[in-house]
Amino acid sequence: MAESTGRRFDFEAEDTKNTWNDKFFHVLQKHPVLILAVLLFSGMAIIMLHLNRLSTQIKESVSLQDAEMYSNALSEFRSFYGSEIVARVRGSQDVEITHDYTSRERAIPIPATMSLELSKRLSDRGEGLKIRIYSDFPFPWRVKDGGAKDPFEEEALSILRSDPTKSYHSFEEYKGELALRFTQAAVLDSSCVDCHNKHPQSPKRDWKVGDVRGVQEIIMPLGKEAGKIRAGLMESFGIMMTITLLGLGFLAIVINGLRRSIRETNRLADQQRVVNEELEVQIGERLRAEESVTKTQARLRHLLSSSPAIIYSAKPSKQFEVTFVSENITVVLGYSPEEFMVDRKFWFSKIHPEDVERVITELPHVFEKGALVREYRMLHKDGEYRWMRDDIKMVRNPDGNALEIVGSSIDITERKEAEAKLEEYNRTLEARVEERTAELSEKNDELRSTLDQLQEAQNKLVIQEKMASLGELTAGIAHEIKNPLNFVNNFAKLSKRFLEDLDDEIKPLKENLAEEDGEALDFILENLNTNIEKIGEHGERADSIVRGMLLHSRGVSDEFAETDVNSLLKEFVQLAYHGMRAQDSSFNVTIDEQYEDALHTVNIVPQDIGRVFLNIVNNACYAVHEKHQREGEQFDPVLGVTTKTLDDKIEVRIRDNADGIPQEILDKIFQPFFTTKPAGKGTGLGLSICYEIIVQQHGGDLQVNTEAGKFTEFVITLPFDAEKARSKK
Known part of the structure; x- marks a missing residue:
């Protein structure tokens, strides 16, 4: 009994469910436009709620991105100004770097002052944007405005000092309207630490690289943006309502046509299914092709980055506007590809002053001949010049019109240095050869002179040997002659004295002699005296000869x-x-x-x-x-x-x-x-x-x-x- 009752209730529930289903489909078939209108209005209400919530999220997200962009731009500007501008003029006697630069001639602001001035100008544009820079340790001239002014700023200083890599923000009411308050840490780099530690009015002197100097805050009011978004949403809602009503009317007209076209649609659906299958095959093939292209592009990027040659392209104009530079330019020359593409004069500004005119003059040849090879010096970012070899070609379409200039540039500094060393070595070698030739010529002259001297010395030695031999013979002969010659000379002198004595003795006797006898006696005595003098004279001469011979033989002096x-x-x-x-x-x-x-x-x-x-x-x-x-x-x-x-x-x-x-x-x-x-x-x-x-x-x-x-x-x-x-x- 109980079992049959349960089954009856189940059948009744199932019948009730089927009844409601039949009623729903009956109503749907009888009043499709009404049902669609209810569904559309319900959907639009849900959409409006979602759009309102989404608009709030977008508004906050966009504001947050804008604030972060402003903050990053200011940070980058301050870093660039400090490292590229201030660093270049620091130490110059002509330019002063100070916070009160407006009251001094030939002065520029310090990086912090430059950031504050720029922030003030941006805040004064009247768009509601406000920028503040504050710190725990403001300079004396910024004590009034340079510190934290409310709990948010104090909390921002605390949070960012503990983790300077993050940002801190809040959507809150600021001066009577909803606003985004976005903060980032102002971190000291190497170009700022020295200035802050050495500035005579710095409140702190032990700053290090990476310390948080202060906080940079971007305040963006959201009231105007919210009003614009609400107005846009209301306008969108009105448009959607209008479109919905028009759509319902249109649906009422076309719904019958849709019914008639369902069959045709089913038929077309079958055809579409076939087409879809074909598309799936084509899409698969295209995906495989795209995958192959991706792999090829990856290989190409790898080749470009690992190649020693810088690959670049430029528009086919005489301005040589660069459109692409391979990333390995950073390895070769130290610059980023963006530096070349942003500033079209950047490339020419880095060419050596002695080469730039020649490079510019040669550039039109690529339009005339379709190709150009040139060598010139390029300034590396480290301040030294590198020799580069450019191989440029003009790409043309089948009609011969110029499409693009492509080229490759290779660092040939080592080759140039080797060529210079080889040239110097050749010059040195030639000089050495000439010097060596001159030395050999001089040595030959010296050898010839030495040979002449040796020959002369040999002749003298022969003479000396002859004279030495003859001297020995002469000495022997002279000694043998000397003794009898001494007797001759001595007895000649003695005979002369005897003759003088005889003359004295016979003078008294001559008085007793006859005149003729006396004259005969004088004649005899005179002849004897003359003969004795001749003997003595020639004896002395012979003795002189002998003495000379002895001197010659013995070298006595x-x-x-x-x-x-x-x-x-x-x-x-x-x-x-x-x-x-x-x-x-x-x-x-x-x-x-x-x-x-x-x-x-x-x-x-x-x-x-x-x-x-x-x-x-x-x-x-x-x-x-x-x-x-x-x-x-x-x-x-x-x-x-x-x-x-x-x-x-x-x-x-x-x-x-x-x-x-x-x-x-x-x-x-x-x-x-x-x-x-x-x-x-x-x-x-x-x-x-x-x-x-x-x-x-x-x-x-x-x-x-x-x-x-x-x-x-x-x-x-x-x-x-x-x-x-x-x-x-």
Whole structure:
């Protein structure tokens, strides 16, 4: 019974549900426009509520974004002004950086003052926007307006000091109207810390980078914006109502047509289903294509960023307005791509002043030839110039019209430096080759000179060896002759004294003799005296020859002494001259004496050097006298004597204008016993003894210059310290 009752109630409930469904569909079919109107009005009410709430959210969101944008712009401006403007003029003697810049000439405001002035100007525009900058530690001149004025500002200082990376805002009533109060922390960077710590009126001197200096607040009233949004919503609601009523009327007209078109719609739906399937296939293909394009773009971006070349494009105009620059320009030149694209003159402003005119002049070639390669210097952001190589091409459409300029720029600084080093090395190498060639030439000259000196020394050594051998022989002969010659000379002197004594003894006896006998006796005595004098004279001459031979063989000399060669030479020139005059009164010669006034003294054996001077001057006098006797008065005999100082030695020249010395005997004149004089006129030992004295004994040099028929000149060179020079040799 109970079970049947429950089933009956279930059937009744189900029947009731079906009844309501049938009624709803009946009403919907009978009054579709009314049902749609109710639904539309209900939907519009819901939409209006949602739009009102959404408008409030949008209003707050937009205001918040605008405030944040204003705040970020002010922060960026202050940072830019401090790092790029103030930093450039800091330290300049011409420009002062101060908060009261308006009262001073050639002054600019500090960054904080610049931000306050800009905020004031923006606030004074009359649009309701207000900007405040305040701090716990305001400068003295901002104590009145620079601190927190209400609880919001105090709370903002507290919150932002604990976390300066965030912002703090509130939608609240401000001065009688709803407003957004947005705050951000003013954080000190490196360009601000030094100024705040060193400013004489700074309330705090221990600021560090990253400290919160204060708060920057943007106050944006929302009353006008809210009114505008409400008016817009009401206007929108009216429009929607009008559209709804018109729509309902239109629906009433077209609903019947819709019924008729349902069938057609169903048919078209089937067709659309087929089309949709085809579209799905096409969309799938397009998605795959877009994916491929995305991958290609990713690869391209990777290539552009990792490539050493800067890729760029520009409009096909002479202004060269850049439209794209690859991001690796930051790595190559230190600038961002935006810097080149925002300022169309930026590129040209960074070209080296010496290259910019050439670069601008060459640019039209890309329009004429379609391509251009150029090299120039570009200023890196670090302040140094880099050499860049540009490869530019013009992109044209099939009609030949210019579409775009594309190019790549590569840093070739290392190559340029290498080329400069190579060029410098080539110049250095050429200079070294020339220098080395000159050194080799000089060495060759020195070697030739040394070879000549060696050959000359060899000849002198040969002569010295001959003279040494001959000296030994001469010494032996001289010793053998010396003893009997001494007897001859001594007995000649003794015989002369005996003859004088005999003359004294026989003088009384001559009175007793006949005149003829007396004359005969005088004649005998006179002849005996003459013979004895001749024996003594020739004995002395023979003894002189022997002494010379001994001196030549043994090199015996007196002591070395500092000597004035001018005085010594004058003495022996006069001695030789008067000696020749004594032998032959017809002898005469013009003596041309040229003595150096400040001639350096020399350490020599004056007796030996005097013997050299006497011997050479005697030979010269003899030669000019012989030529004068042969040629007569048409020949004027001249004897030249010259002295001068040469570095660490002196030079003596004795020159005559006689017949000179024939070349065939020139190498024999210093050999002992060689003479060109007639028999009895010379021993042939004079020049060999001179050579021995000058070269061996004094470490000097004896040379002869001659020209047959014109002159003979002996050149004597003596070192300042001949004794030391001799020991070295």
